[in-house]
Amino acid sequence: MTTIHAVKTGTIRIRPSHRAGNMSLPLWRRRLAIFLDRQWTEPLPIYTYLIEHDEGLILLDSGESARSSKPGWFPWWSPFFQLALDIHVEPDDEIGPRLRSMGIDPGKDLRMLVLSHLHHDHADGLSYFHGVDILVSKQNYQASRGLKGALLGANPSKFPSWFEPRQAELTGPAASSFDHTLPLTSDGSVFAVPTPGHMPGHMSVVVRTPAVSYFLAGDATYDEQLLKERIVDGLSGDLRVSVDTLDRIAAFACSEPTVLLPAHDPLAEQRLEERITLTDPSA
Numbered sequence: 001m002t003t004i005h006a007v008k009t010g011t012i013r014i015r016p017s018h019r020a021g022n023m024s025l026p027l028w029r030r031r032l033a034i035f036l037d038r039q040w041t042e043p044l045p046i047y048t049y050l051i052e053h054d055e056g057l058i059l060l061d062s063g064e065s066a067r068s069s070k071p072g073w074f075p076w077w078s079p080f081f082q083l084a085l086d087i088h089v090e091p092d093d094e095i096g097p098r099l100r101s102m103g104i105d106p107g108k109d110l111r112m113l114v115l116s117h118l119h120h121d122h123a124d125g126l127s128y129f130h131g132v133d134i135l136v137s138k139q140n141y142q143a144s145r146g147l148k149g150a151l152l153g154a155n156p157s158k159f160p161s162w163f164e165p166r167q168a169e170l171t172g173p174a175a176s177s178f179d180h181t182l183p184l185t186s187d188g189s190v191f192a193v194p195t196p197g198h199m200p201g202h203m204s205v206v207v208r209t210p211a212v213s214y215f216l217a218g219d220a221t222y223d224e225q226l227l228k229e230r231i232v233d234g235l236s237g238d239l240r241v242s243v244d245t246l247d248r249i250a251a252f253a254c255s256e257p258t259v260l261l262p263a264h265d266p267l268a269e270q271r272l273e274e275r276i277t278l279t280d281p282s283a
């Protein structure tokens with residue numbers, strides 16, 4: 001039997017214009033709006049998801065670090081990191097202590113760590129996973145390194161020195177609305193799908209169980225309402241790519257009962273517990 005656990009690694013407040021971009025504006029004005037915005041969202045969860053599968057434990061994303069609120073963690077020169085994020089992570093909220101509290105040794109017990117993308121709040125917890133098989137898309141890894149990566153919201157200067165992930169190319173068989181996938185288990189019930197837009201090479205993970213499928217969306221969408229309304233976040237570089245991703249997720253959920261689990265959706269844990277699918281009239 002496959003079980004999914006939502007493992008929260010603190011909270012983050014972002015600007016409303018970041019959560020939901022004004023899609024009538026060109027890219028530079030959508031991004032400028034984030035820096036001019038003085039409002040905050042409610043504190044949003046920073047979820048990682050642990051998949052307990054017969055073939056082993058697969059973790060999606062490594063969450064944020066408690067050190068992220070200390071000076072010097074993020075690039076000092078970046079207005080995005082300095083002005084547009086408000087992060088709260090206690091030392092015990094980090095992914096290492098969270099997994100240990102579940103009886104799991106992060107460096108030894110995982111079959112695989114999959115990273116939806118390398119933004120700070122998904123990759124700052126990497127230090128716990130030395131020696132683990134780590135998978136990220138080739139495109140996202142390339143986009144996240146160096147100055148270019150920092151400009152896109154990654155924090156590559158804090159990648160551990162040993163960090164050399166397997167760079168995935170999603171060339172496996174189609175699944176529903178996705179032309180290509182990457183199987184992560186030999187039974188094919190857990191697989192990665194390309195969901196670019198929020199960041200180049202962003203990927204999501206699908207877990208199929210006899211009752212429902214779970215769509216672990218990373219930041220492909222911040223929450224279910226935004227997906228339904230086809231609203232793209234204010235950071236996304238290419239609206240066409242982002243909207244195409246949203247449409248493919250929605251089409252997937254029409255083709256099989258699907259529980260949507262984004263990384264920052266305050267309602268994700270409840271949907272996971274109650275198995276509320278995207279097409280439920282009550283959802």
Ligand SMILES: [Zn+2]
Nearest residue numbers: 117119198219
């Ligand atoms: Zn992100």
